[in-house]
Amino acid sequence: MDISTNFSFELSFDKVRNQAENLARGDLLLHINGDLIWCQQEEEADPARGNEIKSVVNWTWVDLLAYLAKNWSYLLFEELYPLDLHPETPLELRRIAEARWRDASLDEDQIFDEDDEVCAFEKRHNLSSGLKGLYLPSVYIVREGHLAWVCVKDDHGNETPCKHRFKFEMIKEELLRVGNQIAYHLANSTHPSAIKAVNSWQQALESTSRKLISIRSGLSNAELKAIEQFAANDNDFWEVAGHDDSEILAAARLSPGSMGVSDKKYILQRVKAVPFRSTPILDKLSDECLATIPAYHGERPFIGGYAAALWLREKLGIKQNETFDPKYWLETWGVSLDYIETDEELEALAFWGRKHGPAILINKNGVINSKTSGNRTTLAHEICHLLLDRKGSLPFADAIGGNTPEWVEKRARAFAAELLLPRDLINAYLLTHLMLTDISSQLDAVDTAIENASSHFDVSTSLIIHQLYNYRSAEFSTEVRKKIKGLHVHYARETRLA
Known part of the structure; x- marks a missing residue:
C-alpha cells in the first residue's frame, strides 16, 4: 500500500492466550499522506535535537470497533453540519458555532442545547473519540459527495492542524478493512465487550435503507413522513435502489434548512419532472478542466476557482474585454434552465445525475436573481459546479442559498467573479x-x-x-x-x- 498519498492503518495483534480476555490488544499506526498520525513518541527521544523516535501504539482496539459500529451510518452518509452551519472544513465547526453563541439574542438554554448538538456531531466524526484510556490526536472524517475531509488536530496544541481531501470510497474501504480486521480477531472472544462490539459491527453493516434516507436527506422524521405521504404512490421516490445517494436526496439535503415542507415538496417534484439529458460537450469540457486544475494540497479555494475560470474563457475563445454570457453557453451545452417561485432564501438549485438533468432551477424570488447581474452570477456559479464538482463534492446537486459545502461554494464564487469580470x-x-x-x-x-x-x-x-x-x-x-x-x-x- 502506498501510504505517501493515502489514509491507512497498520494493525497487528498480540498473541491471544485466553479468549475470555481477548480485547484485540495489538500494535497500531495510522498514516495520512505519509505522516504518522497515531503513534507513540519514545520517552528518551528529544525532538529539539532531531532524534524524535515514534513507535507503534500498543492498546486494546475493541473500543475502535465499537466506535465504528456506533457511528458507521453517520460516517458513510452524514454530510450536513449541525445548526445549519457551513464551516469550510470540520475543524472550523466549533469556532463558527461559538461565534454564533456570542449573539446576545440566544438564551443560555438554547446555547447549551446547541452545544450538545455540536459535541454529538464531533464525536460521531472523530475517530479518537471512541478510544478509552488512551489519548491520540483527533481525526475528523466528514463526507462531501464523492470526497471526504480528513482533518487532524492535536488537542494539546502540539501540532498544526492538517486538512486533507481524499476520495470517499478509499476512506470507506480502509475503515471497513480495519473494522473487519478487529471483528475477525474478536470472533472467538468470550469477553462481553468484545461480543457486544462484534455484534454491533455486524448490525451496522446491515444498516437499513430507512436510516440511509433519513441521514442523507437531512430531513426530520416529521418532514420525511409529510413528503412520503405526498409521494405515496411512488415506490422508489428517493431513487436510491442500489446506491447511497440520488438527485432527489441531494436536493432535499442541500435545500435551506429553514425551508418549509411545502416548499421542499415543490422543489423535489420539480426535480423529478426533469428527465436526464446527454451533454457530451459539457462532459468533455469538465474532464479537460479537471485535468488542468491541480489537486488539493491545502490551498485556499479561490485559487482553483480563478484558474478554472481563466482556463474556460481561453478554451471558449472569450476575449479579455468580451462579456461572458453564461445563459448562452449553458443552453449550448444542453443544460435545461427553468424558473421557480419559492422560499426567497434559495437562489437556485442545480442538479445532475443518473436520472435527472443537468438542469438549473432559478428562483424568481431570490434576492440575487431579482437583477440581471445577479442572475448572470448565479448561472456562472453553477457552471463552476458543472465543470469541477460532479465527480467530487457535488455528484448530484447544488443549492445557492442552501447547504452546499462551504469550500466548494467559495471556489464557485471566485470562479463566477473571474468568469464574468477577470x-x-x-x-x-x-x-x-x-x-x-x-x-x-x-x-x-x-x-x-x-x-x-x-x-x-x-x-x-x-x-x-x-x-x-x-x-x-x-x-x-x-x-x-x-x-x-x-x-x-x-x-x-x-x-x-x-
Whole structure:
C-alpha cells in the first residue's frame, strides 16, 4: 500500500492466550499522506535535537470497533453540519458555532442545547473519540459527495492542524478493512465487550435503507413522513435502489434548512419532472478542466476557482474585454434552465445525475436573481459546479442559498467573479478612469468607474469591489487602495458575494 498519498492503518495483534480476555490488544499506526498520525513518541527521544523516535501504539482496539459500529451510518452518509452551519472544513465547526453563541439574542438554554448538538456531531466524526484510556490526536472524517475531509488536530496544541481531501470510497474501504480486521480477531472472544462490539459491527453493516434516507436527506422524521405521504404512490421516490445517494436526496439535503415542507415538496417534484439529458460537450469540457486544475494540497479555494475560470474563457475563445454570457453557453451545452417561485432564501438549485438533468432551477424570488447581474452570477456559479464538482463534492446537486459545502461554494464564487469580470480587466478599466482625472478627484473616480463597470459588464457592485480588492494592484495609489479596502469591508458584511 502506498501510504505517501493515502489514509491507512497498520494493525497487528498480540498473541491471544485466553479468549475470555481477548480485547484485540495489538500494535497500531495510522498514516495520512505519509505522516504518522497515531503513534507513540519514545520517552528518551528529544525532538529539539532531531532524534524524535515514534513507535507503534500498543492498546486494546475493541473500543475502535465499537466506535465504528456506533457511528458507521453517520460516517458513510452524514454530510450536513449541525445548526445549519457551513464551516469550510470540520475543524472550523466549533469556532463558527461559538461565534454564533456570542449573539446576545440566544438564551443560555438554547446555547447549551446547541452545544450538545455540536459535541454529538464531533464525536460521531472523530475517530479518537471512541478510544478509552488512551489519548491520540483527533481525526475528523466528514463526507462531501464523492470526497471526504480528513482533518487532524492535536488537542494539546502540539501540532498544526492538517486538512486533507481524499476520495470517499478509499476512506470507506480502509475503515471497513480495519473494522473487519478487529471483528475477525474478536470472533472467538468470550469477553462481553468484545461480543457486544462484534455484534454491533455486524448490525451496522446491515444498516437499513430507512436510516440511509433519513441521514442523507437531512430531513426530520416529521418532514420525511409529510413528503412520503405526498409521494405515496411512488415506490422508489428517493431513487436510491442500489446506491447511497440520488438527485432527489441531494436536493432535499442541500435545500435551506429553514425551508418549509411545502416548499421542499415543490422543489423535489420539480426535480423529478426533469428527465436526464446527454451533454457530451459539457462532459468533455469538465474532464479537460479537471485535468488542468491541480489537486488539493491545502490551498485556499479561490485559487482553483480563478484558474478554472481563466482556463474556460481561453478554451471558449472569450476575449479579455468580451462579456461572458453564461445563459448562452449553458443552453449550448444542453443544460435545461427553468424558473421557480419559492422560499426567497434559495437562489437556485442545480442538479445532475443518473436520472435527472443537468438542469438549473432559478428562483424568481431570490434576492440575487431579482437583477440581471445577479442572475448572470448565479448561472456562472453553477457552471463552476458543472465543470469541477460532479465527480467530487457535488455528484448530484447544488443549492445557492442552501447547504452546499462551504469550500466548494467559495471556489464557485471566485470562479463566477473571474468568469464574468477577470481581475486584470477590471484593474485596467479602473486605471483608465484614474488616468483621466487629477489626483484630487481619484477617489471620486473610483466610485464612477465601479458604477460604469457595473452597467457595462452587467455585474454587481460587490463583485467588482471583490475583484479589485483581490487584485491588489501596485499601480493604484495608497489612497485608492485604502478606498477599495474600505468598500470591500463594507460589502463583505452586506452581500453574499464578498
